[in-house]
Amino acid sequence: xxxxxxxxxxxxxxxxxxxxxxxxxxxxxxxxxxxxxxxxxxxxxxxxxxxxxxxxxxxxxxxxxxxxxxxxxxxxxxxxxxxxxxxxxxxxxxxxxxxxxxxxxxxxxxxxxxxxxxxxxxxxxxxxxxxxxxxxxxxxxxxxxxxxxxxxxxx
Amino acid sequence: xxxxxxxxxxxxxxxxxxxxxxxxxxxxxxxxxxxxxxxxxxxxxxxxxxxxxxxxxxxxxxxxxxxxxxxxxxxxxxxxxxxxxxxxxxxxxxxxxxxxxxx
Numbered sequence: 001x002x003x004x005x006x007x008x009x010x011x012x013x014x015x016x017x018x019x020x021x022x023x024x025x026x027x028x029x030x031x032x033x034x035x036x037x038x039x040x041x042x043x044x045x046x047x048x049x050x051x052x053x054x055x056x057x058x059x060x061x062x063x064x065x066x067x068x069x070x071x072x073x074x075x076x077x078x079x080x081x082x083x084x085x086x087x088x089x090x091x092x093x094x095x096x097x098x099x100x101x102x103x104x105x106x107x108x109x110x111x112x113x114x115x116x117x118x119x120x121x122x123x124x125x126x127x128x129x130x131x132x133x134x135x136x137x138x139x140x141x142x143x144x145x146x147x148x149x150x151x152x153x154x155x
Numbered sequence: 156x157x158x159x160x161x162x163x164x165x166x167x168x169x170x171x172x173x174x175x176x177x178x179x180x181x182x183x184x185x186x187x188x189x190x191x192x193x194x195x196x197x198x199x200x201x202x203x204x205x206x207x208x209x210x211x212x213x214x215x216x217x218x219x220x221x222x223x224x225x226x227x228x229x230x231x232x233x234x235x236x237x238x239x240x241x242x243x244x245x246x247x248x249x250x251x252x253x254x255x256x257x258x
Contacts, residue, residue: 017224021217071173071200074193078180086254087189107234110195110241116188117234118241128188128241128251 003046004037011036048100055149062146063108070113077130088132092140094123101151108143115139159211166208173201186252187244191237199230 014036015029077085096102106117106125114134119126129136148155180193203226210222 014224017217017220019217020221021215067196067200067203070196074180074196075173075176075200078176078183078193078197083183083185085184085189085252087186087251089251106238107231110191110234110237111199111230113196114192116192116195116241117238118188118245126245128192130189130192 004041007040008033008037011040044100049152051150052152055146055152059146059150062143063111066112066143070111073113074130084131086131086133088129088136089118089126090129090132090136091124091126092137094125094144095155096123096144096148096151097153098123101147101153104150105144105147108147109140112139112143163208163211166204166211170201170204170208173197173204177201187249188241188251191241195233195237199233202226202229 011033012029015025015033019025019029077083094102094105096105102120102123102125106120109115109125109127110117114130115136116128116130117125118128125140127136127140145155174197177193177197180197181190184190184193206222206226210219213219213222
């Protein structure tokens with residue numbers, strides 16, 4: 001019950017933001033809030049554990065720093081007069097429990113420096129790396145740890 | 156020009172720079188996988204700076220929040236789409252480009 005309330009309020013907030021704070025769109029807004037709520041309950045039923053709030057802050061901070069690193073790194077590679085790419089593919093066994101946590105890690109890794117998620121099967125993740133000479137696995141493990149904390153999982 | 160406008164202009168310029176770099180990467184990188192790297196990282200960071208710069212000029216709280224909401228939503232879409240493209244490329248048997256060995 002509380003999950004429905006929290007999600008409903010969250011979607012209502014998103015609508016309020018999208019409507020630019022105007023009050024005259026709430027009729028349409030209500031329809032979409034309910035639809036979003038139904039889809040969310042179906043795709044991600046409540047009761048699968050909670051996100052940890054300190055974990056969320058830690059993750060957001062980590063993500064912001066890594067985004068800047070990733071963007072700067074790839075921009076520098078693109079703008080170099082001579083391309084210095086050394087791509088590699090690797091497969092990594094994840095320690096996170098399969099499900100939302102591994103999916104979140106798969107999505108996150110595509111946005112982090114040097115890695116692109118290619119295929120997730122169970123707990124095996126195939127990655128493409130822009131430069132295989134960099135310590136890819138260490139970066140993956142760091143991201144994995146942040147996501148474990150976010151989902152309140154112990155590795 | 157106030158300090159806020161100056162900071163905003165600076166952020167917008169930095170954002171545009173990352174977009175430019177991302178596009179150069181898209182054109183120069185050798186295969187689908189490396190090009191996805193350019194798009195998912197440089198362009199996303201460019202968008203982050205752009206929305207931040209615009210948020211500094213926004214006139215209401217709702218407008219600020221809307222701009223700040225755009226970034227995570229686009230990131231989520233970007234991550235999902237790049238995964239879909241990369242996985243499909245893999246299924247089609249497209250081999251990643253490799254640096255020719257220097258002998």
